[in-house]
Amino acid sequence: MASACYFLFISNIPIKKRVITLLLCLIAGTFLLFYLGNTPLIANLLNERLGMQNYDTERFSTQKAAFEAGFSNLIGMGPGQSDENLEMSTHSLYARLFAENGLIGFLSFFVFFILSMLQALKRTLRSSYQVRGLYSIIFASLVGLIFNSLFIDTLHWRHFWLLLALAWCAEEEINEGMPEPIKIKGR
Incomplete structure (x- = not known):
C-alpha cells in the first residue's frame, strides 16, 4: 500500500502512465499469488503462516479486553x-x-x-x-x-x-x- 502511494506521487512520469503501470502490476501480482498459492510447497507455507496460531487467540482476547x-x-x-x-x-x-x-x-x-x-x-x-x-x-x-x-x-x-x-x-x-x-x- 505504501509503495503504491509513493509510486502514484513521483513526479517524473505522467499520472496516466503511473496508474496504468500500477494496475498492471496489481493484475500481474494477483496472478502470481494465485499461481504460487496453488504450488504445494508455497500453499503449505501460506496455510501455516496465515492460519490462526494458539498465540493469536490470546492476542485477540487481549485486544478485546483493551x-x-x-x-x-x-x-x-x-x-x-x-x-x-x-x-x-x-x-x-x-x-x-x-x-x-x-x-x-x-x-x-x-x-x-x-x-x-x-x-x-x-x-x-x-x-x-x-x-x-x-x-x-x-x-x-x-x-x-x-x-x-x-x-x-x-x-x-x-x-x-x-x-x-x-x-x-x-x-x-x-x-x-x-x-x-x-x-x-x-x-
Missing part, C-alpha cells in the same frame, strides 16, 4: 498501564491507545495522525520539484504505518514520531538542507 477497558473508562487507565493491567501486550497501537488514553485521547491521536497524513499529501501535491519526493516518501510511510499499527504497537518507534513531525515541516525548512540544482549550460 477496547472494553477503553469503553468502561473514558479517560483511560493511564500511560503504560495496558501491559500492567491486561494479561499480555495488545499488539495494536489502536487498542493500546484506546485502553490507556480512553476515547478522548484515542480520537485526539487519530485526528492528529490523519491531519499529518493530509498535510504530507498536500505538501506532496503543492511543493516544488526539489522536495516533492521527500513529502511523497513521508506520506507513503505514514500510510504504511497506519496499517502496520493495526497489528503492531508502533507507539515507541522513533521514526513514527519523526515522520509525523516531518509532515508539518515547511518547504523552506527542508530546502535549506538541499543542494542547489545543477545548471546545465545552454538550457
Whole structure:
C-alpha cells in the first residue's frame, strides 16, 4: 500500500502512465499469488503462516479486553498501564491507545495522525520539484504505518514520531538542507 502511494506521487512520469503501470502490476501480482498459492510447497507455507496460531487467540482476547477497558473508562487507565493491567501486550497501537488514553485521547491521536497524513499529501501535491519526493516518501510511510499499527504497537518507534513531525515541516525548512540544482549550460 505504501509503495503504491509513493509510486502514484513521483513526479517524473505522467499520472496516466503511473496508474496504468500500477494496475498492471496489481493484475500481474494477483496472478502470481494465485499461481504460487496453488504450488504445494508455497500453499503449505501460506496455510501455516496465515492460519490462526494458539498465540493469536490470546492476542485477540487481549485486544478485546483493551477496547472494553477503553469503553468502561473514558479517560483511560493511564500511560503504560495496558501491559500492567491486561494479561499480555495488545499488539495494536489502536487498542493500546484506546485502553490507556480512553476515547478522548484515542480520537485526539487519530485526528492528529490523519491531519499529518493530509498535510504530507498536500505538501506532496503543492511543493516544488526539489522536495516533492521527500513529502511523497513521508506520506507513503505514514500510510504504511497506519496499517502496520493495526497489528503492531508502533507507539515507541522513533521514526513514527519523526515522520509525523516531518509532515508539518515547511518547504523552506527542508530546502535549506538541499543542494542547489545543477545548471546545465545552454538550457
